[in-house]
Amino acid sequence: MTAEPRSRVRFYQVGSFAVGNRLVGSDQRNAQSDPGRANSLTSGHRACEGCGEALGARYVLDAAMRATGGRLVAVNATGCLEVFSTPYPETSWRVAWMHSLFGNAPAVASGVAAALRVKGRSDVRVVGQAGDGGAVDIGLGCLSGLFERNDDVLFVCYDNQAYMNTGVQRSGATPPGARTATTEAVGPAPGNGFGQGKDMALIAMAHEIPYVATATVGDLFDLETKVERAMSMQGARYLHVLVPCPLGWAAAPRDTIRLARLAQQTGIFPVIEAEGGGVTGVSKIRHRVPVEEYLRLQGRYAHLFDAGGAVAAPEVVAGLQAIADRNIERYGLLGDEPDKEES
Amino acid sequence: MLAQIEGSRAVAHAVARCRPEVVCTYPISPQTHIIEALGVMVKSGDLAPCEYINADSEMAAMSMAIGASAAGARAYTATASQGLLFMMEAVYNAAGLGLPIVMTLANRAIGAPINIWNDHSDAMAVRDAGWVQLFAETNQEAVDLHLLAFTLAEELSVPVMVCMDGFILTHAVERVDLPDQAQVDQLVPPFEPRQVLDCDDPVSIGAMVGPEAFTEVRYLAHARLSRALEVIPVLAERNAEVLGRASGGLVSPYRTDDADTVVVAMGSVLGTLKDVADGLRDEGTPVGVLGISCFRPFPADEIRRALERSRRVVVVEKAFSSGFGGVLSADVALALRSRSIPVDTIVAGLGGRPVRAASLRSLLIEAHHGGLDQVVFCDLQAGLVQGELDRMTARRRSGSPAENVLRDLGAVAPHGR
Numbered sequence: 077m078t079a080e081p082r083s084r085v086r087f088y089q090v091g092s093f094a095v096g097n098r099l100v101g102s103d104q105r106n107a108q109s110d111p112g113r114a115n116s117l118t119s120g121h122r123a124c125e126g127c128g129e130a131l132g133a134r135y136v137l138d139a140a141m142r143a144t145g146g147r148l149v150a151v152n153a154t155g156c157l158e159v160f161s162t163p164y165p166e167t168s169w170r171v172a173w174m175h176s177l178f179g180n181a182p183a184v185a186s187g188v189a190a191a192l193r194v195k196g197r198s199d200v201r202v203v204g205q206a207g208d209g210g211a212v213d214i215g216l217g218c219l220s221g222l223f224e225r226n227d228d229v230l231f232v233c234y235d236n237q238a239y240m241n242t243g244v245q246r247s248g249a250t251p252p253g254a255r256t257a258t259t260e261a262v263g264p265a266p267g268n269g270f271g272q273g274k275d276m277a278l279i280a281m282a283h284e285i286p287y288v289a290t291a292t293v294g295d296l297f298d299l300e301t302k303v304e305r306a307m308s309m310q311g312a313r314y315l316h317v318l319v320p321c322p323l324g325w326a327a328a329p330r331d332t333i334r335l336a337r338l339a340q341q342t343g344i345f346p347v348i349e350a351e352g353g354g355v356t357g358v359s360k361i362r363h364r365v366p367v368e369e370y371l372r373l374q375g376r377y378a379h380l381f382d383a384g385g386a387v388a389a390p391e392v393v394a395g396l397q398a399i400a401d402r403n404i405e406r407y408g409l410l411g412d413e414p415d416k417e418e419s
Numbered sequence: 420m421l422a423q424i425e426g427s428r429a430v431a432h433a434v435a436r437c438r439p440e441v442v443c444t445y446p447i448s449p450q451t452h453i454i455e456a457l458g459v460m461v462k463s464g465d466l467a468p469c470e471y472i473n474a475d476s477e478m479a480a481m482s483m484a485i486g487a488s489a490a491g492a493r494a495y496t497a498t499a500s501q502g503l504l505f506m507m508e509a510v511y512n513a514a515g516l517g518l519p520i521v522m523t524l525a526n527r528a529i530g531a532p533i534n535i536w537n538d539h540s541d542a543m544a545v546r547d548a549g550w551v552q553l554f555a556e557t558n559q560e561a562v563d564l565h566l567l568a569f570t571l572a573e574e575l576s577v578p579v580m581v582c583m584d585g586f587i588l589t590h591a592v593e594r595v596d597l598p599d600q601a602q603v604d605q606l607v608p609p610f611e612p613r614q615v616l617d618c619d620d621p622v623s624i625g626a627m628v629g630p631e632a633f634t635e636v637r638y639l640a641h642a643r644l645s646r647a648l649e650v651i652p653v654l655a656e657r658n659a660e661v662l663g664r665a666s667g668g669l670v671s672p673y674r675t676d677d678a679d680t681v682v683v684a685m686g687s688v689l690g691t692l693k694d695v696a697d698g699l700r701d702e703g704t705p706v707g708v709l710g711i712s713c714f715r716p717f718p719a720d721e722i723r724r725a726l727e728r729s730r731r732v733v734v735v736e737k738a739f740s741s742g743f744g745g746v747l748s749a750d751v752a753l754a755l756r757s758r759s760i761p762v763d764t765i766v767a768g769l770g771g772r773p774v775r776a777a778s779l780r781s782l783l784i785e786a787h788h789g790g791l792d793q794v795v796f797c798d799l800q801a802g803l804v805q806g807e808l809d810r811m812t813a814r815r816r817s818g819s820p821a822e823n824v825l826r827d828l829g830a831v832a833p834h835g836r
Binding site: 159162169186 | 440441468473474475488587616617618620629688
């Protein structure tokens with residue numbers, strides 16, 4: 077870790093491990109707790125109940141607005157975030173915002189950054205936003221180009237692990253075993269296959285850009301801290317945020333935060349930071365949880381369990397557990413935490 | 420300043436004098452020399468301030484131009500052929516967003532079979548995208564049209580494409596009068612965007628429009644694009660005043676006043692056609708030529724006026740719509756719908772095939788006497804085609820037509836199997 081955690085003191089509340097804003101100094105409170113926050117993505121939009129992406133985008137942009145003193149331009153790919161926030165003449169964006177196409181948001185963001193540079197507006201910064209489809213699939217070429225040129229853009233992928241806007245089709249970020257509309261839970265191998273999927277954080281790190289981080293909407297304080305860290309740097313920065321989707325994951329809207337936390341605590345979604353291609357920090361797992369607990373809450377994995385709740389597809393569950401175990405080993409996600417539980 | 424210079428480099432010079440602030444580049448023949456020359460000018464400081472970006476694809480190049488333009492910078496790119504198709508989604512998007520991007524299109528055929536040489540298939544493929552499409556007849560015109568393009572684009576908030584024939588113009592080294600900075604500054608005022616991404620006055624650009632207003636929004640874009648028909652003649656006049664030469668405009672008639680037969684065409688083939696018309700006139704056949712400089716928006720009124728006295732129109736075009744026929748000729752025929760005169764189509768110069776004066780001459784004589792088929796492929800080697808058709812009839816797996824035709828031509832080893 078290059079930066080000290082904001083607070084060495086932990087305040088445990090209702091089992092959530094969240095640090096309450098009231099309990100820390102005013103300089104350590106998060107952007108959302110500030111009554112003067114930007115409300116970059118303000119109320120009235122059309123996101124589903126429990127939408128992880130709306131939550132994530134709101135925190136990311138408000139933190140970026142705070143970090144830049146409100147001197148921000150946002151570029152958005154086509155997708156849920158674009159559609160639910162802006163049918164003309166309404167808009168939920170209180171930040172200069174542009175949508176062009178599905179696959180070109182990183183390049184549009186690079187163009188905005190170039191325009192600001194040529195006009196000497198180094199004070200104005202650019203954030204690009206896309207879902208997993210827009211970042212890891214159709215926009216990957218443009219995103220890789222942005223990384224390679226080290227354009228001064230923070231690009232954020234809100235990863236809900238499928239094409240949700242078009243009705244939950246498989247993307248390159250859909251995890252193995254998951255049911256989508258194009259990997260239905262039918263036949264001898266229901267759901268998405270193994271051996272596929274793109275680890276976009278690693279792909280970004282391979283470009284050796286200044287900053288890469290993953291985060292979830294289960295730890296919003298961490299998410300804000302990473303945005304702030306990213307905005308303190310110049311050049312290409314990438315933030316990959318896991319945002320559970322109640323619709324696509326067939327999960328209860330009330331479980332969005334719970335699922336995001338479980339994704340981190342199972343190890344299935346490693347929360348890390350990297351600079352120049354090397355890992356500089358990881359969010360340790362406090363209470364290691366078997367992947368099964370994470371899967372059971374999601375209808376997209378319902379076919380892995382029988383009517384009585386017993387595991388019906390042990391090899392798939394074991395395969396997903398193996399992915400989590402590999403993440404834990406690769407990033408050293410266990411240990412050093414005073415309250416950790418050995419598995 | 421007079422210079423003996425390659426067309427691409429002359430265009431790069433003109434573009435640089437227009438002070439583009441963001442130049443988004445991706446290589447594709449035959450436009451590459453333009454972006455190379457601009458790269459040298461930016462790196463050497465001759466063109467400043469300017470951000471020169473090596474994009475990762477044409478899609479990225481056009482998208483960067485979109486972002487840069489929306490953020491208030493004058494943006495330029497160049498492409499051709501497959502590159503234009505690869506960026507096509509963004510080409511439409513730039514027009515829909517009303518962004519005044521200027522792009523040079525070094526016209527080139529579209530594959531398969533892959534072919535790097537000149538025709539107009541690429542420009543025709545984006546005919547309906549909402550861009551102004553200007554066609555240069557000469558390198559001098561290509562240079563002058565770029566000055567007009569930036570002014571026109573920014574005046575109307577529409578993107579403008581300057582089409583110049585790949586290789587025939589881009590790679591031709593000839594005398595060009597290069598405008599100097601003072602002249603260009605008179606013609607191209609600083610960019611004042613209609614709408615801009617500004618953190619002090621945040622707007623949302625590019626949101627969704629549903630059925631309740633889509634027709635009206637598209638109609639307004641059509642009306643805005645069509646205004647170019649009024650603005651271009653004014654800008655062309657100003658260009659002529661400052662530069663001391665006429666170039667561009669909507670149409671350019673040549674000996675059409677007393678012509679029975681008028682040939683309509685776009686681009687560099689007009690030079691050959693004028694020579695052919697001169698020759699035919701020397702022999703007493705009254706033929707004229709009408710160059711179309713502005714293809715979109717389509718100057719139907721000017722074309723109708725220029726063809727008022729003609730009894731027959733022949734459209735020579737370097738592209739065609741597969742399964743239909745001429746593209747330009749369909750537009751010309753529509754412009755002339757109130758008159759019942761024949762409009763013939765000669766498809767010529769596909770994939771770089773030289774358009775020979777002798778071939779055009781005999782086709783025009785035939786046309787003049789009313790003997791031309793409605794669609795004729797100039798210099799089509801009928802024997803080669805028939806040979807391949809026979810093979811395809813004889814055998815299902817008769818092989819690649821392209822390979823077979825080339826073997827028959829003797830360009831490679833003959834059929835050995």
